[in-house]
Amino acid sequence: MKRSGFTLIELSIVLIIIGLIIGAVMKGKDLINSADQKKIYNTWVNQWQVTFNTYQDRTGGVLGDGIINGGTATDPNGQCDNVRLDTTTSVQNKLKAIGLDIPVSNIATSNGGAYKIKGKYTTSTATAYLYWLYSHTDGTYKNRLYITGMPTDVAIAFDTMTDGAINPSAGSFRRYADTSTGTDGTSNTWPDASVTKTVNVSLEL
Numbered sequence: 280m281k282r283s284g285f286t287l288i289e290l291s292i293v294l295i296i297i298g299l300i301i302g303a304v305m306k307g308k309d310l311i312n313s314a315d316q317k318k319i320y321n322t323w324v325n326q327w328q329v330t331f332n333t334y335q336d337r338t339g340g341v342l343g344d345g346i347i348n349g350g351t352a353t354d355p356n357g358q359c360d361n362v363r364l365d366t367t368t369s370v371q372n373k374l375k376a377i378g379l380d381i382p383v384s385n386i387a388t389s390n391g392g393a394y395k396i397k398g399k400y401t402t403s404t405a406t407a408y409l410y411w412l413y414s415h416t417d418g419t420y421k422n423r424l425y426i427t428g429m430p431t432d433v434a435i436a437f438d439t440m441t442d443g444a445i446n447p448s449a450g451s452f453r454r455y456a457d458t459s460t461g462t463d464g465t466s467n468t469w470p471d472a473s474v475t476k477t478v479n480v481s482l483e484l
Contacts, residue, residue, distance in 0.1 A: 302336075314317070316437070317440070318435055319472075320436075320440050322472075324424070327364075327407060327424050328482055330342070330381075330382060330484055334373070337379075340355060341355065341359065342359070344357060345360070347364065349362065351369075352369075354407050358422065359422045360411075361378060361409070362408060363392065363406065364390065364392025364393075365386075365389040365391075365393035367392075371391060375436065379392050395407065396430055397430070398472070398477075399430070399472060401477060402430070403430050403477050404428060405427065406426065406427050406428060407424055407425070410422070411423075412425060412481055423455075423482060424481065426454060426479065426481070428481045429479070430472070430476065431470060431471075431477060432472040434478050438450070438452045438453075438469070451483040452480065452483075453480065454466075454478050454480055458480060467478065
């Protein structure tokens, strides 16, 4: 009696095809995640930087610096007044007054100042501020877009998009640990995203 079944070659071919399909699915997910990250970076993070600079070009003022520019201080001094962008409309009203669009958010109630971001290990709402921050690595204060609660793996991707390299303590995009103490990380490596799932970051304006 003749037995029928799969040969080792046939089984090998089937396993290879299954492997290719799984690889294509995983690659597709990576491409989708990368596209989503680029969209968030371009329409929210980088767009706040562009909007900040455009406001200064058009008005000569620093956005978020003094009441006249949507800040809180009586008189402007060239320094952002640590304005939280998701709970205030003062900055947004100044932008509208000169015909500038508010950067896009996926949270309707955030006034453009917060974005719900899905990372590999967590989904978190990142909140943006216009801050006057001190850098221990540079020893200087600068106006920065300060963002809390960003998924770490997304922050690493944004670091590459901004500076072309992965270093949380150098370049325009950096990790920032704690505004209450005025200290930021000096390590030249990002933390393990599976352990430290969110980080605070800043982008030089």
